[in-house]
Amino acid sequence: MNQKFKNGTIMLGAKPSIITTSAIGGQKEGDGPLGKYFDYICTDGKFGQGTWEKAETEFQKEAFHFALDKGDFTETNIDYIFSGDLLNQCTASAFAHRSSNTSYVGLYGACSTFVEGLALSALFINGGYAKYTATCVSSHFCAAERQYRYPMEYGGQRTPTAQWTVTAAGCLVMGENMPNFPSITAVTLGNIVDAGVKDANNMGAAMAPAAFDTLDKIFTDTNTKPSDYDLIVTGDLGTVGRNLLCDLFMMEQNIDISPNLIDCGAEIYSIDTQDVHAGASGAGCSAAVFCGYIVNEIRRGRWKKVLFAGTGALLSPLSTQQGETIPSICHAVCIG
Amino acid sequence: MNQKFKNGTIMLGAKPSIITTSAIGGQKEGDGPLGKYFDYICTDGKFGQGTWEKAETEFQKEAFHFALDKGDFTETNIDYIFSGDLLNQCTASAFAHRSSNTSYVGLYGACSTFVEGLALSALFINGGYAKYTATCVSSHFCAAERQYRYPMEYGGQRTPTAQWTVTAAGCLVMGENMPNFPSITAVTLGNIVDAGVKDANNMGAAMAPAAFDTLDKIFTDTNTKPSDYDLIVTGDLGTVGRNLLCDLFMMEQNIDISPNLIDCGAEIYSIDTQDVHAGASGAGCSAAVFCGYIVNEIRRGRWKKVLFAGTGALLSPLSTQQGETIPSICHAVCIG
Numbered sequence: 001m002n003q004k005f006k007n008g009t010i011m012l013g014a015k016p017s018i019i020t021t022s023a024i025g026g027q028k029e030g031d032g033p034l035g036k037y038f039d040y041i042c043t044d045g046k047f048g049q050g051t052w053e054k055a056e057t058e059f060q061k062e063a064f065h066f067a068l069d070k071g072d073f074t075e076t077n078i079d080y081i082f083s084g085d086l087l088n089q090c091t092a093s094a095f096a097h098r099s100s101n102t103s104y105v106g107l108y109g110a111c112s113t114f115v116e117g118l119a120l121s122a123l124f125i126n127g128g129y130a131k132y133t134a135t136c137v138s139s140h141f142c143a144a145e146r147q148y149r150y151p152m153e154y155g156g157q158r159t160p161t162a163q164w165t166v167t168a169a170g171c172l173v174m175g176e177n178m179p180n181f182p183s184i185t186a187v188t189l190g191n192i193v194d195a196g197v198k199d200a201n202n203m204g205a206a207m208a209p210a211a212f213d214t215l216d217k218i219f220t221d222t223n224t225k226p227s228d229y230d231l232i233v234t235g236d237l238g239t240v241g242r243n244l245l246c247d248l249f250m251m252e253q254n255i256d257i258s259p260n261l262i263d264c265g266a267e268i269y270s271i272d273t274q275d276v277h278a279g280a281s282g283a284g285c286s287a288a289v290f291c292g293y294i295v296n297e298i299r300r301g302r303w304k305k306v307l308f309a310g311t312g313a314l315l316s317p318l319s320t321q322q323g324e325t326i327p328s329i330c331h332a333v334c335i336g
Numbered sequence: 337m338n339q340k341f342k343n344g345t346i347m348l349g350a351k352p353s354i355i356t357t358s359a360i361g362g363q364k365e366g367d368g369p370l371g372k373y374f375d376y377i378c379t380d381g382k383f384g385q386g387t388w389e390k391a392e393t394e395f396q397k398e399a400f401h402f403a404l405d406k407g408d409f410t411e412t413n414i415d416y417i418f419s420g421d422l423l424n425q426c427t428a429s430a431f432a433h434r435s436s437n438t439s440y441v442g443l444y445g446a447c448s449t450f451v452e453g454l455a456l457s458a459l460f461i462n463g464g465y466a467k468y469t470a471t472c473v474s475s476h477f478c479a480a481e482r483q484y485r486y487p488m489e490y491g492g493q494r495t496p497t498a499q500w501t502v503t504a505a506g507c508l509v510m511g512e513n514m515p516n517f518p519s520i521t522a523v524t525l526g527n528i529v530d531a532g533v534k535d536a537n538n539m540g541a542a543m544a545p546a547a548f549d550t551l552d553k554i555f556t557d558t559n560t561k562p563s564d565y566d567l568i569v570t571g572d573l574g575t576v577g578r579n580l581l582c583d584l585f586m587m588e589q590n591i592d593i594s595p596n597l598i599d600c601g602a603e604i605y606s607i608d609t610q611d612v613h614a615g616a617s618g619a620g621c622s623a624a625v626f627c628g629y630i631v632n633e634i635r636r637g638r639w640k641k642v643l644f645a646g647t648g649a650l651l652s653p654l655s656t657q658q659g660e661t662i663p664s665i666c667h668a669v670c671i672g
Contacts, residue, residue: 002464002465004464004465008415008439010465050658051658053654053655053658054658079344080525084444086425087652087654088424088425088652088653088654089422089424089444089446089650089651089652089655090444090650091650091651091652091654091655091660094528094650094663094665095650095655095660095663097527097528098528098529098530098650098663099528099530100527100528101527102527103344103524103525103526103527104525104526104527104528104665105443105452105456105525106443106444106445106452106648106650106665107441107442107443107444108420108425108426108442108443108444109442110425116441116442120441120456123459123460123463123465124459126463127459127462127463127464127465128338128340128463129338129340129346129459129463188439189416189439189440189441190439190440191433191436191437191438191439191440192430192433192434192435192436192440193434194434194435312442314425314426314427314430314431314434314442315425315427316423316424316425316427317424318389318423318424318427319389319425319427319431322386322387322389322390324427324431327430327431327434329430329440329442
C-alpha cells in the first residue's frame with residue numbers, strides 16, 4: 001500500500017528494485033578515485049565521432065547497452081526509457097535512443113535529471129505501468145563547456161567555486177521487486193527553490209538551499225533524521241555546495257549532517273590533484289557515481305539505507321546574461 | 337482496473353478528469369480563427385518585460401494562474417506541476433514556477449511536451465500519487481526565432497514548408513474523476529522515430545512518421561479505427577505534415593484518416609491570410625489550442641471521443657549544423 005505525506009514524499013508499496021546499472025566515463029573520470037567502479041573508460045573524448053555532442057550520444061548509447069547486457073536484457077524488455085542531458089534540446093538523449101522501439105520520456109532537470117528519472121521510474125513500476133524501465137543520463141565536459149561558457153580553444157579561466165562538468169553516462173534498469181536487490185522505498189519530487197544566487201560559477205551555492213528544502217521535507221514526512229540513514233548522497237553540489245548544505249542544517253536545525261553525507265561532485269575527482277576547483281557537476285556525474293560506485297557498494301553490503309538527492313540548477317547562459325537568479329531543484333529517492 | 341497493451345497503450349481504470357484549462361495568446365494568435373477561445377490575449381509581445389524570454393515566462397505564469405482562478409484553486413491544491421518549453425534549458429518553465437511551493441517535474445519533448453505532461457499527469461492521478469496536477473507549457477515566436485534560426489532584426493526568409501512558432505501558453509488542471517467532466521481514458525507514450533528527414537525547415541515531414549507510428553499503435557492496441565473517434569487532433573504537424581500523415585495512412589493501410597483529423601498547427605492561424613506558410617508549431621501551440629478550443633468544444637458536446645496526439649521534433653540548431661537527421665516523437669492521450 002502506498003502512503004503519501006504532506007510534503008510530497010510517497011512511500012512505495014511495491015518497492016521497485018534496482019536490477020542492473022552501468023557507468024561509462026572519460027579519461028579524467030577514470031583517473032579519479034572512483035575509476036575502478038566504471039564499466040568502461042573511453043580514453044578518446046570524441047568516442048570515435050566527429051564532434052563532442054555526437055560523442056556524448058555515444059556515451060549514453062553505450063551506457064544503455066552495457067546495462068542491458070549486464071542484466072541479460074534486450075531492448076524489448078524495457079517498457080520506458082527516461083532520459084535527459086544538458087545539451088540544448090537534450091539532443092544527446094534523443095539521438096542515443098532514436099533507434100530503440102521503446103517508449104521514451106524526455107526530461108529536463110539539469111543535474112537532477114537522473115534522480116528525476118529514477119523517481120518517475122519507481123512510480124511507473126510501483127503503479128503497474130511498467131515491468132522494467134531504463135533511466136539513462138549523460139554529460140560531456142567539452143560539449144557543456146562550449147555551450148555554457150567559452151569555446152574550448154579560448155582556454156577561459158575558472159573561478160575557485162566553479163565545478164568541472166563530467167564526461168560520463170549512467171544507466172539504471174529498474175524492475176518489479178526482487179528479493180535481495182536494492183530497492184526504492186520512497187520518492188520525493190521537489191519544488192523549485194530560488195535563493196537569489198546570481199553567480200553562474202557558483203552553482204553549489206544556488207543548489208544547496210534546494211537540497212536543504214527537499215531533505216528537510218523527507219525527514220519531516222517520514223519522521224526520520226539524517227543519522228537514520230547509512231548514507232545521504234547529494235549530486236552535484238561540489239565541495240562549496242556540500243559545505244553550505246551542512247551549514248544550513250546546522251544553522252536551521254542544529255543538526256550535523258556531515259558525518260554521513262557525501263556529494264557525487266565532491267567524490268568523482270581528486271579535488272587536490274585533478275584541478276577541478278569546487279569538484280564536479282553535470283547530469284552524468286550523479287548518474288555515473290550512483291550507477292558505478294554507490295549501487296555496487298550497496299550490493300556489497302557497505303550501506304543499506306541510502307537517501308539519494310539529485311540537485312539541478314535550472315539556469316541558461318541567456319538567463320544569466322539577462323541578470324536572472326538561478327532557480328534550483330532537488331529530487332530524491334530512498335533506497336533500502 | 338488498468339490494462340496495458342502490447343504496444344504501450346495504458347487504459348486508465350480511474351479515468352482522471354480535465355477540471356479546468358486556460359489559454360493565453362499573443363496578438364497574432366488572437367487575430368486567428370481561434371482567437372475567441374483564448375482567456376487572454378496579450379497585445380504586448382514583451383508582456384511588460386524587458387526581453388522575449390522573460391515575456392514567455394510571464395505567458396506561462398499567467399496561464400497557470402488563470403487556470404487556478406477558473407477552477408477556484410490555489411497553488412496548495414496542486415500536487416505536481418508538469419512543465420516544459422523550447423528555450424535552451426527550459427528556462428521559461430523553471431522561472432514561471434520558481435515561487436510555487438509545488439513539486440515540479442521538468443519535461444523536454446519539444447512540441448510534444450504538453451501531451452507528455454498530460455500523459456504523466458493522468459498516470460500520476462490514476463496511480464493515486466496526486467489529487468490534482470497542472471500541466472503548463474509555452475512558446476514565444478521571437479524567443480524561439482532568435483534561438484533556433486536568425487536574430488529578429490535580420491528578417492530571414494522562410495521556406496514554404498516552415499511553420500510559425502506561436503506565442504502562447506496553455507495550462508490544464510487534471511484531477512480525480514468527476515462525473516460529466518471530460519476524462520482521460522488511455523495514454524500512449526511513444527518512441528522516437530527517425531525517418532531520415534534533415535530539413536529543419538520542414539519539421540512536419542520529420543514528425544508525420546512519428547505521429548503515424550503512435551496512432552497506429554493505439555488503433556492496434558485498442559482495436560479501434562480512425563472513424564471510431566469523433567476527432568483526432570495532432571499537434572503540431574502543420575499543413576505539410578498533416579497531409580503527409582494522411583498519405584501514410586492511405587498508403588500503408590488504405591485508410592482515409594482525413595475526415596476527422598485536425599492539426600493544431602493548421603488551425604490556430606488563417607493559413608491564407610496570416611503569412612504563416614505551413615501553419616504553426618511551438619510547444620505552446622497544441623497546449624493553447626487544446627486548452628482553449630478543443631476542451632471547450634468537448635464541454636459543449638461537439639465531440640465526445642477525442643484522440644490527442646502531440647508530436648515533437650527533437651533536433652537542435654547544432655544537430656542540424658552537424659548534418660544530423662531529425663528524430664521525432666509522438667505521445668497521445670484519449671479523452672472520452
